[in-house]
Amino acid sequence: MHESDIHDLSDDADYAVASKQGSSSMTRADDSKRSSYSDLEDAEIVYLKDNVTIHPTQYAAERISGRLKLLKQGSSLFMTWMPYTGQSSNARLSGRDKNLYTIRALSFSDIQSIRRHTPTIGWQYVIVVSSVCAGLAFPPLYFYSGGVREFLATIKQHVLIVRSSEDANLFLVNNFQDPLQKTLSSLALPGSLANRTPSSSSSPSYGNLEDKYTSADGHLSSMQQNNKQRQKSHDPARDISIQVLEKFSLVTRFARETTSQLFRESLVDGHGPNEKRRTNWASKEHQSQEMTSNDVEIVPKKVPVPSDPLEFDKLSLVWGQPRQRPLGLQEWSTFLDSEGRIVDPNALKKRIFYGGVEHNLRKKVWTFLLGYYSYDSTYAEREYAVLVKKSEYETIKNQWQSISPEQAKRFTKFKERKGLIDKDVVRTDRSLPFYEGDDNPNVRLMHDILLTYSFYNFDLGYCQGMSDLLSPILFIMKDESEAFWCFVSLLERLGPNFNRDQSGMHSQLFALSKLVELLDSPLHNYFKQNDCLNYFFCFRWILIQFKREFEYEKTLRLWEVLWTHYPSEHLHLYVCIAILKRHRAEIMGEQMDFDTLLKFINELSGQIDLDPILRDAEALCVCAGENGAASIPPGTPPSLPIQDSSIYYQDDSLL
Amino acid sequence: MSYAYLFKYIIIGDTGVGKSCLLLQFTDKRFQPVHDLTIGVEFGARMITIDNKPIKLQIWDTAGQESFRSITRSYYRGAAGALLVYDITRRETFNHLASWLEDARQHANANMTIMLIGNKCDLAHRRAVSTEEGEQFAKEHGLIFMEASAKTAQNVEEAFINTAGTIYKKIQDGVFDSFGIKVGYGGIPGPSGGRDGSTSQAGGCCS
Numbered sequence: 001m002h003e004s005d006i007h008d009l010s011d012d013a014d015y016a017v018a019s020k021q022g023s024s025s026m027t028r029a030d031d032s033k034r035s036s037y038s039d040l041e042d043a044e045i046v047y048l049k050d051n052v053t054i055h056p057t058q059y060a061a062e063r064i065s066g067r068l069k070l071l072k073q074g075s076s077l078f079m080t081w082m083p084y085t086g087q088s089s090n091a092r093l094s095g096r097d098k099n100l101y102t103i104r105a106l107s108f109s110d111i112q113s114i115r116r117h118t119p120t121i122g123w124q125y126v127i128v129v130s131s132v133c134a135g136l137a138f139p140p141l142y143f144y145s146g147g148v149r150e151f152l153a154t155i156k157q158h159v160l161i162v163r164s165s166e167d168a169n170l171f172l173v174n175n176f177q178d179p180l181q182k183t184l185s186s187l188a189l190p191g192s193l194a195n196r197t198p199s200s201s202s203s204p205s206y207g208n209l210e211d212k213y214t215s216a217d218g219h220l221s222s223m224q225q226n227n228k229q230r231q232k233s234h235d236p237a238r239d240i241s242i243q244v245l246e247k248f249s250l251v252t253r254f255a256r257e258t259t260s261q262l263f264r265e266s267l268v269d270g271h272g273p274n275e276k277r278r279t280n281w282a283s284k285e286h287q288s289q290e291m292t293s294n295d296v297e298i299v300p301k302k303v304p305v306p307s308d309p310l311e312f313d314k315l316s317l318v319w320g321q322p323r324q325r326p327l328g329l330q331e332w333s334t335f336l337d338s339e340g341r342i343v344d345p346n347a348l349k350k351r352i353f354y355g356g357v358e359h360n361l362r363k364k365v366w367t368f369l370l371g372y373y374s375y376d377s378t379y380a381e382r383e384y385a386v387l388v389k390k391s392e393y394e395t396i397k398n399q400w401q402s403i404s405p406e407q408a409k410r411f412t413k414f415k416e417r418k419g420l421i422d423k424d425v426v427r428t429d430r431s432l433p434f435y436e437g438d439d440n441p442n443v444r445l446m447h448d449i450l451l452t453y454s455f456y457n458f459d460l461g462y463c464q465g466m467s468d469l470l471s472p473i474l475f476i477m478k479d480e481s482e483a484f485w486c487f488v489s490l491l492e493r494l495g496p497n498f499n500r501d502q503s504g505m506h507s508q509l510f511a512l513s514k515l516v517e518l519l520d521s522p523l524h525n526y527f528k529q530n531d532c533l534n535y536f537f538c539f540r541w542i543l544i545q546f547k548r549e550f551e552y553e554k555t556l557r558l559w560e561v562l563w564t565h566y567p568s569e570h571l572h573l574y575v576c577i578a579i580l581k582r583h584r585a586e587i588m589g590e591q592m593d594f595d596t597l598l599k600f601i602n603e604l605s606g607q608i609d610l611d612p613i614l615r616d617a618e619a620l621c622v623c624a625g626e627n628g629a630a631s632i633p634p635g636t637p638p639s640l641p642i643q644d645s646s647i648y649y650q651d652d653s654l655l
Numbered sequence: 656m657s658y659a660y661l662f663k664y665i666i667i668g669d670t671g672v673g674k675s676c677l678l679l680q681f682t683d684k685r686f687q688p689v690h691d692l693t694i695g696v697e698f699g700a701r702m703i704t705i706d707n708k709p710i711k712l713q714i715w716d717t718a719g720q721e722s723f724r725s726i727t728r729s730y731y732r733g734a735a736g737a738l739l740v741y742d743i744t745r746r747e748t749f750n751h752l753a754s755w756l757e758d759a760r761q762h763a764n765a766n767m768t769i770m771l772i773g774n775k776c777d778l779a780h781r782r783a784v785s786t787e788e789g790e791q792f793a794k795e796h797g798l799i800f801m802e803a804s805a806k807t808a809q810n811v812e813e814a815f816i817n818t819a820g821t822i823y824k825k826i827q828d829g830v831f832d833s834f835g836i837k838v839g840y841g842g843i844p845g846p847s848g849g850r851d852g853s854t855s856q857a858g859g860c861c862s
């Protein structure tokens with residue numbers, strides 16, 4: 001075991017390089033660096049910025065602020081970042097954490113690239129990628145008081161720095177080779193992905209991730225239909241590696257094994273390669289001896305389970321993008337032209353994806369997200385549509401309202417349907433003020449809308465779970481006809497969840513299992529060994545879009561985020577994985593069987609923290625990239641059905 | 656809390672017959688008519704005492720809707736007891752009993768104890784299924800039978816506890832394997848308690 005590990009690493013050219021350069025700037029606290037640091041005391045400060053902050057965890061509230069400096073000594077330029085002492089946003093951030101992230105003296109000869117990120121909302125930040133230690137990235141430095149431009153300009157005065165021709169936000173330091181090639185080779189991807197590393201001739205794909213979403217969104221369905229061709233011509237390693245490095249900005253000391261983890265390193269044989277590698281990397285990269293030994297000791301003992309990437313859960317990743325505040329009325333108006341058209345639907349979706357919508361704006365925005373109004377409709381067109389749709393609704397509603405008791409006697413299917421709906425509307429969210437109390441008019445509305453829907457879409461009819469989907473829509477829309485049509489739009493996509501043969505649910509559960517296999521093979525193997533591959537424990541999550549898992553307000557938030565289809569139409573599957581991954585240590589560590597797992601998952605209801613899960617889901621979705629999309633069969637809900645005919649076909653012997 | 660045995664129960668039957676209400680009445684001793692309909696499964700638990708032994712009941716309250724059956728079938732595995740519920744005011748829920756029973760026979764352990772419950776017996780004025788019919792059906796299929804009301808709590812305790820008593824007796828008699836029963840920290844009470852592999856001797860269904 002040990003031997004093979006050494007062999008494993010000696011194969012890795014960068015490992016060899018890195019071990020020779022043991023005193024690189026990454027090992028910031030070792031002796032040689034300390035001396036070079038003290039040497040720097042007489043260096044000239046050419047740039048100084050306060051309130052440069054890192055977020056060591058996925059929680060935006062947890063941050064470490066500090067001072068960033070550029071120091072000139074002779075012809076060399078150094079970067080330092082020192083956290084402020086005695087001031088931490090959160091007690092959970094120990095002094096050790098601060099120490100860990102401190103950049104004492106990073107020479108620019110050891111920097112490969114700097115990428116500038118400019119989120120539409122929030123602070124600019126940069127990610128510095130080291131050239132010495134296998135292309136590892138430092139955590140993002142958020143410039144809370146601005147100054148990124150000045151930072152880059154100052155660097156430019158002192159070292160050779162060029163803007164990548166592929167990406168205006170990427171600045172290459174001392175490097176005139178193909179940057180992509182270098183990054184990739186130094187990543188030394190394990191396993192099959194490594195073998196598929198593109199040849200040097202392929203052009204770098206350094207595109208901004210956010211742009212990628214947009215295009216992915218636009219072409220999703222056609223892309224899915226062309227899965228086969230795409231898989232042949234497209235090499236995922238390229239995109240993924242860059243994304244992993246930069247999107248996640250892995251904290252230095254964890255970067256290596258996490259990257260491996262994300263690339264599905266063969267971990268099945270737990271105590272072997274993975275841990276060993278971890279140990280090696282720990283000793284190589286860790287800044288202090290104390291930390292190193294801690295990690296080496298703790299890791300193998302704490303988790304007796306095979307394939308211990310359990311440690312993954314505790315990684316201090318900056319997952320996904322920070323959540324933003326919800327879209328408000330004022331900002332909303334900036335998305336509209338003078339006649340009420342949404343000028344840039346993708347920008348709107350993206351905005352909502354990252355922050356949701358303020359409550360009082362939901363009624364307006366949901367109609368677009370759900371597809372009831374088209375984005376390019378004008379105020380006048382919508383006003384008119386409301387009237388047309390209202391009378392259309394009344395017409396359908398009248399179809400069942402006009403059924404006389406005599407007629408109903410001979411219309412068993414109608415009676416059964418009505419009976420079911422009668423029973424279910426009084427068992428849907430009745431503890432909410434909006435639906436509580438006897439003879440609540442909103443319960444009546446829900447009944448009428450559901451029964452009308454079962455006539456509008458007679459083949460699908462009524463099925464349990466629909467009232468859960470309707471409840472928030474009615475709560476937001478307040479208006480009967482508008483709620484109905486929004487519900488219709490939603491069921492265009494989610495209708496197959498209620499197919500009597502469960503085909504829509506099964507295709508999603510199947511896609512989920514494929515995605516877990518892709519993103520977390522040890523967990524997948526665990527489910528396989530424990531007869532849990534049917535993923536029935538996620539049934540309720542998917543059927544009603546996590547409606548029972550979050551408090552009402554959070555459900556509204558989650559739904560509007562999902563409905564943007566921004567990084568993927570199937571973000572909800574990545575949400576499932578994000579939740580599962582948060583609990584993988586418990587699931588695998590406690591060796592849960594199907595029953596225990598089902599109960600465990602059920603009891604997570606009300607315990608899930610939405611924002612971090614959304615960030616994880618986004619990260620997982622980005623990480624899975626096109627491989628992820630390829631794991632999801634075309635037509636899997638909530639994708640629009642491929643062919644329209646007979647998708648709601650129901651076995652007539654049933655309802 | 657320590658217990659001698661843990662029994663897995665499953666509550667099955669058509670939607671709206673009152674499965675969730677029965678569970679809530681048993682675990683919380685209250686009738687809550689405005690709870691949500693069940694999607695998938697929900698869980699409840701309560702300690703009871705049989706023969707001075709603490710026994711923990713872990714109860715699976717399943718969704719009754721027909722189209723969820725393919726999912727709910729995966730819940731039977733390992734259940735020691737089942738409460739098969741119909742609504743005495745709705746005949747169709749009684750008519751569907753045979754298909755529920757078939758599911759249970761197919762997907763549960765053959766030695767699972769099944770208690771047939773005619774629920775909502777507080778609604779006598781709307782009765783659509785007579786007590787005799789219930790009794791008859793139970794007799795034909797080897798089930799224990801009771802009419803109950805989740806609303807008034809009538810016979811709710813009895814239904815759950817008598818089922819446990821029957822299971823317990825099967826353990827004592829050695830006719831049960833370890834399916835759906837876990838021996839807790841309290842130790843093994845009987846000489847044949849929790850014995851493995853004795854199912855085959857029992858054969859068929861039990862009464």
Ligand SMILES: Nc1nc2c(ncn2[C@@H]2O[C@H](COP(=O)(O)OP(=O)(O)OP(=O)(O)O)[C@@H](O)[C@H]2O)c(=O)[nH]1
Binds near residue numbers: 426691694719804
């Ligand atoms: N009068 C009366 N009503 C009851 C009784 N038990 C349940 N109900 C009513 O019957 C309705 C359905 O009860 P639930 O317990 O939700 O039914 P369920 O079997 O769990 O239904 P699903 O979860 O859909 O499978 C509720 O609205 C209760 O108010 C009872 O003993 N007496």
Ligand SMILES: [Mg+2]
Binds near residue numbers: 674691717718
């Ligand atoms: Mg129920």
